[in-house]
């Protein structure tokens with residue numbers, strides 16, 4: 459026999475005090491009470507009686523009864539199906555518009571009584587919760603739009619300069635050379651060929667060795683996307699995302715306006731914001747990646763590697779002062795200018811709450 463809970467008379471009294479759908483204040487009061495006491499059946503407005511035939515709930519919000527370390531699955535008695543013993547942990551604030559009462563009960567208890575009405579109430583609650591979540595999200599994030607727009611605009615010089623470096627580099631490193639370089643850099647890790655020995659066994663079972671070529675790790679090169687994503691200049695993407703952010707900003711005026719917005723519009727605004735801020739983050743990452751490629755130490759690695767691998771590898775790349783030289787050989791190499799803007803650090807993107 460499960461543990462019995464003594465229910466006070468006050469809890470059983472029908473409190474038809476709620477002619478209107480419970481306000482946000484009532485909901486907050488209930489959630490706070492349950493969180494603090496762990497005894498939803500003692501909340502001042504709760505009616506601890508079974509649901510009369512024909513009365514159908516609207517679900518207002520969900521809650522969990524705190525365990526306070528007891529690790530039980532059932533904590534609170536349910537007015538509807540088990541009024542004197544622990545029945546549920548996951549509960550729902552159920553409002554009964556016909557009776558003007560509120561019952562704090564097990565979240566799925568009404569399903570057995572009336573599956574269709576339970577499903578309708580549940581779907582309506584989910585829709586409402588989505589709308590509240592979207593509302594909160596937009597209230598937190600939309601004020602960041604001006605900062606995001608500023609960050610996007612501020613990245614144009616870097617994007618332009620790096621796109622130019624990329625285009626010049628590709629022009630110098632054409633055809634086979636580019637392929638060789640791309641292949642060598644695909645993993646981001648350079649290798650050099652050296653001679654080694656491999657054990658062999660003849661058909662007669664005599665052990666021997668033979669010369670083989672082995673690949674050894676030489677070093678890592680950062681930001682190889684500059685050479686890999688040739689058809690993917692940054693500027694057009696940055697322009698598109700800047701426009702998108704500006705458009706979102708023009709749709710958002712202030713909070714009261716946000717509250718008037720219907721759910722579909724809110725949901726589309728949330729999606730638009732998520733997409734645009736994710737894209738801007740990606741663009742920032744691309745720019746930083748390309749900036750790592752043109753860093754002196756990085757190009758020095760590449761230059762040492764190309765020297766060591768010559769003459770098989772037909773590429774020469776070297777950092778000279780602020781710029782770098784690229785070509786088939788040192789003699790035939792040409793200078794690729796790295797504009798100062800390419801190196802300029804980016805702003806920090808606003809932190810998302």
Ligand SMILES: [Zn+2]
Pocket residue numbers: 536537538539540545563564567568
């Ligand atoms: Zn129940």
